[in-house]
Amino acid sequence: MKKKKTAGAVATGGRLSARGDVRREDFSAAAALLAEIGRGFYARGWVLGTSGNFSAVISREPLRFAITSTGVDKSTLNASHILEMDESARVVQGNGRPSAEALLHVAIVRGLGAGAVLHTHSVWTTVLSRMHAAQGGVAIEGYEMLKGLEGVRTHQHREWVPILENSQDMDELSGRVATTLRQNPGIHGFLLGEHGLYTWGSNLQEAKRHVEILEFLMEVVTRAGAGRV
Ligand SMILES: [Zn+2]
Numbered sequence: 001m002k003k004k005k006t007a008g009a010v011a012t013g014g015r016l017s018a019r020g021d022v023r024r025e026d027f028s029a030a031a032a033l034l035a036e037i038g039r040g041f042y043a044r045g046w047v048l049g050t051s052g053n054f055s056a057v058i059s060r061e062p063l064r065f066a067i068t069s070t071g072v073d074k075s076t077l078n079a080s081h082i083l084e085m086d087e088s089a090r091v092v093q094g095n096g097r098p099s100a101e102a103l104l105h106v107a108i109v110r111g112l113g114a115g116a117v118l119h120t121h122s123v124w125t126t127v128l129s130r131m132h133a134a135q136g137g138v139a140i141e142g143y144e145m146l147k148g149l150e151g152v153r154t155h156q157h158r159e160w161v162p163i164l165e166n167s168q169d170m171d172e173l174s175g176r177v178a179t180t181l182r183q184n185p186g187i188h189g190f191l192l193g194e195h196g197l198y199t200w201g202s203n204l205q206e207a208k209r210h211v212e213i214l215e216f217l218m219e220v221v222t223r224a225g226a227g228r229v
Pocket residue numbers: 051052053101119121195196
């Protein structure tokens with residue numbers, strides 16, 4: 001995207017400046033971090049090819065996101081691949097267009113007040129989502145790594161990870177996501193069937209940690225065959 005001059009930018013705490021745009025430094029910082037996190041996930045095999053998408057909230061009023069452009073190979077992801085998007089998934093600034101799944105990011109941020117949403121397509125979440133589709137989710141408990149999820153204090157925590165049937169109709173799917181979030185308070189993520197993981201956090205670092213924790217746990221559960229039915 002073309003970088004606007006930051007000279008004269010008003011310190012607005014994430015709101016629009018008097019000129020009517022998001023603070024450029026907020027967007028630039030989010031874009032750089034999103035790209036760094038995305039390349040790291042690629043290196044782990046969680047977003048191979050052009051799969052996966054990542055966003056961070058850069059303004060609440062009005063709602064604005066920094067989000068990955070669709071179709072970008074995640075091994076080459078850099079800040080120029082990050083768009084500014086509004087709550088209708090329209091591009092406000094930047095080249096390219098957001099993923100069709102951008103509406104799911106909007107649903108999560110609106111439903112939970114999340115500050116960042118990260119979506120991966122790993123082997124383990126894909127396998128696990130298929131194994132547990134009939135149960136509508138998978139329960140994970142007893143693992144020390146659960147304590148990496150925000151608010152979890154003990155390995156005895158039982159984390160329910162809902163599994164939603166995949167769809168290409170994003171209006172319909174985002175509605176089901178919003179319903180799932182309302183019906184399952186306190187969850188840290190959900191799976192789309194034979195597709196991948198969505199998780200979030202109050203900020204990008206927390207969301208990144210949740211990806212790492214949930215990907216670890218799902219790999220463990222799948223490798224152990226603990227959930228076979
Ligand atoms: Zn996806």
